Amino acid sequence: MPNAPSPASVLVVDDEPDLRTLYELTLLREGHAVVAAPDITQAREWLAQQRFDVVISDMRLPDGLGLDLLREIGDAQRSEKCIVITAYGSAENAVESLKAGAFDYLTKPVDLKQLRSAVTAAVRSLRDQQGGALNGAATPGLPQGGATGDVSRKPEAPSSGTQSLRRIVGNSPSITQIKSRIEKVASSMAPVLILGESGTGKELVARAVHDCSHRNAGPFVAVNCGAIPENLIEAEFFGARKGAYTGATADREGYFQAARGGTLFLDEIGDLPLAMQAKLLRVIQERRVRALGGVQEEAVDVRLVSATHRDLGGLVQSGQFRQDLFYRLNVIGLRTPALRERRDDLPMLVNALLVRLCAESGQNVPSLSPRVLAWLQSRELPGNVRELENLLQRALALSNGDTLEPEDFGESDDLPEQPTQPDELSPTSGHMGASTASPTDIPPDLQTYLDEQERQVLLKALRECDFNRTAAAARLGLNLRQMRYRIQRLGIAMPSDDDDT
Numbered sequence: 148m149p150n151a152p153s154p155a156s157v158l159v160v161d162d163e164p165d166l167r168t169l170y171e172l173t174l175l176r177e178g179h180a181v182v183a184a185p186d187i188t189q190a191r192e193w194l195a196q197q198r199f200d201v202v203i204s205d206m207r208l209p210d211g212l213g214l215d216l217l218r219e220i221g222d223a224q225r226s227e228k229c230i231v232i233t234a235y236g237s238a239e240n241a242v243e244s245l246k247a248g249a250f251d252y253l254t255k256p257v258d259l260k261q262l263r264s265a266v267t268a269a270v271r272s273l274r275d276q277q278g279g280a281l282n283g284a285a286t287p288g289l290p291q292g293g294a295t296g297d298v299s300r301k302p303e304a305p306s307s308g309t310q311s312l313r314r315i316v317g318n319s320p321s322i323t324q325i326k327s328r329i330e331k332v333a334s335s336m337a338p339v340l341i342l343g344e345s346g347t348g349k350e351l352v353a354r355a356v357h358d359c360s361h362r363n364a365g366p367f368v369a370v371n372c373g374a375i376p377e378n379l380i381e382a383e384f385f386g387a388r389k390g391a392y393t394g395a396t397a398d399r400e401g402y403f404q405a406a407r408g409g410t411l412f413l414d415e416i417g418d419l420p421l422a423m424q425a426k427l428l429r430v431i432q433e434r435r436v437r438a439l440g441g442v443q444e445e446a447v448d449v450r451l452v453s454a455t456h457r458d459l460g461g462l463v464q465s466g467q468f469r470q471d472l473f474y475r476l477n478v479i480g481l482r483t484p485a486l487r488e489r490r491d492d493l494p495m496l497v498n499a500l501l502v503r504l505c506a507e508s509g510q511n512v513p514s515l516s517p518r519v520l521a522w523l524q525s526r527e528l529p530g531n532v533r534e535l536e537n538l539l540q541r542a543l544a545l546s547n548g549d550t551l552e553p554e555d556f557g558e559s560d561d562l563p564e565q566p567t568q569p570d571e572l573s574p575t576s577g578h579m580g581a582s583t584a585s586p587t588d589i590p591p592d593l594q595t596y597l598d599e600q601e602r603q604v605l606l607k608a609l610r611e612c613d614f615n616r617t618a619a620a621a622r623l624g625l626n627l628r629q630m631r632y633r634i635q636r637l638g639i640a641m642p643s644d645d646d647d648t
């Protein structure tokens with residue numbers, strides 16, 4: 148991605164006069180307007196007078212920590228993007244700064260190229276949040292003394308980000324929460340670790356983090372750490388020079404180089420061999436990589452997002468995963484919920500997956516027999532959304548009508564009995580029409596609509612009572628006989644015929 152810097156106002160805080168001058172000159176040469184302070188007290192004075200785009204602060208200052216300044220800026224809900232400079236090897240400070248809201252950190256001795264690109268990235272992120280408008284404070288020539296707009300508003304995701312977030316289907320609190328976390332954390336450089344069972348959408352979330360960030364015009368490189376042969380892993384990650392190993396007939400880039408200016412998604416990070424974990428840690432600490440067989444190191448400008456379905460904390464305990472790497476990767480933690488934790492999202496997910504699958508295969512979207520939904524609701528689906536997607540794909544392939552029936556799923560053993568009541572949604576009502584119709588819509592078939600509502604309520608009660616009919620009946624103010632009758636009439640599949648399973 149081209150790094151054309153947009154002029155910005157920068158405050159540099161460092162107690163070493165030579166370094167201060169070096170940073171100032173470097174940034175002035177980029178066209179930024181720079182002021183400098185030797186300590187926190189003077190930095191506060193500058194901040195009281197005007198708003199900056201970026202604040203670069205050393206961690207250790209004569210009258211306090213750069214982290215304190217960072218926290219003050221955060222507490223005051225100011226818009227400045229902060230970059231903290233930490234001593235080499237002080238991983239804790241860097242992680243703490245990112246957790247406290249720093250946009251990025253640099254390690255001493257500061258590489259000037261990295262300084263320039265960190266500032267450019269910070270300015271771009273700020274401009275994205277401000278809707279791309281270069282306002283008054285962005286113009287060099289300080290002081291401005293004015294506000295740069297409403298800093299407390301939520302950063303708005305760029306349009307690719309909005310689309311990416313829309314792809315994460317669901318209305319349950321856990322999904323709403325993860326989407327708003329993605330928007331919040333996207334703008335910084337802090338590493339993100341996504342934990343969740345297989346098929347819960349970890350890659351979707353990783354992509355949304357990238358698409359919502361100012362790096363979205365850069366590449367998103369996804370790597371499955373468990374799928375690379377151990378002897379090739381270093382070359383795959385860091386690149387290799389010609390002749391570095393048998394078969395390396397030309398220089399080649401690694402994932403880190405390919406993701407330059409963008410995001411590197413390390414999927415199944417729990418499967419990374421220990422030797423490679425040490426090398427990855429070094430790259431994160433030093434922000435530089437050296438290709439296999441290469442002499443020179445090169446700076447990397449990559450945001451890391453990792454994911455695993457494994458219990459990473461447990462792997463740390465058993466010595467299979469380095470604690471220091473875990474700490475580095477887990478600056479921001481996100482958790483994708485299992486499908487069983489958000490059963491109410493199932494109709495919406497089925498709907499969205501059917502639309503997507505049919506669009507991909509050029510099919511018309513079929514209607515869905517309500518028995519299908521009841522059947523799906525009663526299944527455990529340990530493979531989560533991916534399993535649901537596979538089931539629907541198979542049903543689409545097997546079905547030869549306009550309506551998907553449980554029989555199309557090819558697993559007749561545990562299918563509910565065909566109810567005697569007409570329970571099919573008319574194709575004109577659209578698939579899922581009855582279950583998703585809002586109460587203010589007039590349903591095309593009142594009985595079907597009411598049955599579907601009743602089915603949803605019964606299923607919810609049954610699930611909450613672990614499919615114990617007696618308990619679920621009590622919750623609903625019914626007796627057991629009434630409950631059994633309704634279960635049978637609505638064709639709800641139960642895990643067992645026993646009343647008190």
Ligand SMILES: Nc1ncnc2c1ncn2[C@@H]1O[C@H](COP(=O)(O)OP(=O)(O)OP(=O)(O)O)[C@@H](O)[C@H]1O
Binds near residue numbers: 317344347350352456
């Ligand atoms: N919330 C969701 N909304 C829509 N589709 C989803 C959602 N979650 C997952 N999917 C779909 O399910 C499939 C699996 O998702 P994804 O690959 O992101 O899961 P994962 O957690 O990374 O799985 P694994 O751990 O096995 O790699 C994809 O086709 C994805 O589009």
